[in-house]
Amino acid sequence: METVTATKKKKKEKPVPFDYSNYIRKGKLPHIWCPGCGHGIVLKCMLRAIAETGRPNDDFALVSGIGCSSRTPGYVNFNTLHTLHGRALAFATGLKMAKPNLKVIVTTGDGDALAIGGNHFIHTCRRNLDIVIMVYNNFIYGMTSGQFSPTTLPGMIATTSRYGNIDPPFDVCKMAEAAGATFVARGTAYHYGELEKILHEAIMHKGTAVIDIIDSCPTYYGRFNKFKSPADMMEKIEKEGTVSVKQADSLPPEKLEGKLLRGVLHKKERPEYTEGYAKLIEKAGGKIVSSRQ
């Protein structure tokens, strides 16, 4: 990760705008991600969004499943838990219920969250448990070398869809909303400033927050589908393939065809699960025990 201390000499006297060293674990870099992979940009946005909350690192727990995206927690200086493929949300649910004061953020891939972990995904949203779910959506299984995933678009090539994918994809946001998530948004690694703001809003939200983060796997999705370079891929998929909700208002329907909407797509007030549980304890005549503080 590029640190701000590496900025040009003449700017040296300027105050350091952001110090990543407070968030990146010493000695745990370099990361495993390929050159050009979008996961690093997402990580940067996440750290800056966390920093904006002003809360100490120990207030956060980062939980992940298995996949390239799920390696995120290992690099960062929080309470971190790297679990089983698809199961991050189930571990996160137990942790959050045992320690409701922790802000739990789950970093997961499209395969991790929606294929093997699909059941946990919809049920976490249904409960509206206060967890931030960051889906690093690169339309492919990166870690296992490029098989198609539940978000791979029709016709696209993967190691297990050599004739073009025929499985219809999920829309992460629609699914999250239908399942009951109370904050649903989409961002991209390309629009990193916007993503940082969305992530900050998601962290501040009380309830299940799902962010579909359009991200790229140049190594597999990119190469198989003949994108010229990681940058070309980002431009075609993330820049040209998306429209912000604000822009969308003034565009005719034909201009929106085939494009994904970016921004906060759904926000709703609904009782949050740990709060609901605290009320249940009260109703049963109990008191919150210290391990739940």
Added chain:
Amino acid sequence: MSDKKKKFMQGNEACSEGALYAGSRFYAGYPITPSTEVAEILSVRLPKIGGVFMQMEDEIASICAIIGASLGGAKSLTATSGPGFSLMQEGLGFACIAEIPCVIINVMRSGPSTGFPTGPSQSDVMQAKWGTHGDHPSVVLTPATVQEIFYETVRAFNLAEIYRTPVIVLYDEIIGHMREAITLPEPGEVEVIERKKPTCKPEEYKPYAQSNGTIAPLAAYGEGYKFHVTGLYHAEDGFPTNNTKLIGEANERIVNKINKNVDKICINEEYYLDDAEIGVVAYGVSSKSAKFAVKEMRKKGVKAGLLRPKTIWPFPDKAVNKLAKQVKAILVPEMNLGQVYYEVERASRGQCEVKGIFKVDTEAIHPNQIIEEIEKFA
């Protein structure tokens, strides 16, 4: 002990009481016969004392949730039966390699698959040992009475904390649903082990540090230690490693922390063993019939004796071997088609005949069936 604490209750109720006595404040599970009463009881009791009851979307989620809760500092448990236990295997392996204490209750029913859901069985003994992939530690307790379910559930939590490992309590539908009079001990009467927390500075904390077989204390998340937990092989600091030497050592360590403490973990009941010439090795519900059979045989002057393991994994090799040296034959009655039988045969090392008495029609083994076999050797 006050009479107030004398209760008539079923095994699953005693299990719930044991969990509460041990200080468990977190349950996550998915309903399944014949374990459901544990969930139902704890769903009422836990909130009353500020604890958490979660009904998860499936058993995979349940075991993952209790591991997550344990990392939040809670003593946690789940209860299930065969089909659910099958789904929990991957999570169980995670708790083994990441060394996270938790307790899994498996009230055995007939299998494979949905089998006969209300029918008892003892056919998950090998799954409890080998169900999850890879070499891993296994601690599995097999209580035989309602009272013992209480005590062994408390012991399961204690062992989980001492050895930082998942512990399984294995009993069957019969004792799960059978009602017996039991005495609930007062607080403090039975030892309850609390989790050892680190006292070092956060930057010095190594969650997997090991020196001379000691087990590192486990911090809870959100208490200043900010450590990393992963299901990948990891170094002492908890971060993944590709170092083959460290991987080998770590695998051996998690297995050896149990295997080197067999004498502390294995507890057996011995019944008329001193002068026994014919031995019976039985556990759980089948040991009830075996005990009755041994008593009847003794009345007739036949020198039969019972060895009843309360810990089935690690296997009580020493006790079985000693028995094999002493007797003509060992009989192994169990409600499956031969699981502990093969372990007894292995541990006996050819010193006596070993014969299984197997039954899978979901009816308990009748004492007469055991008596008949004992008589053949008398």
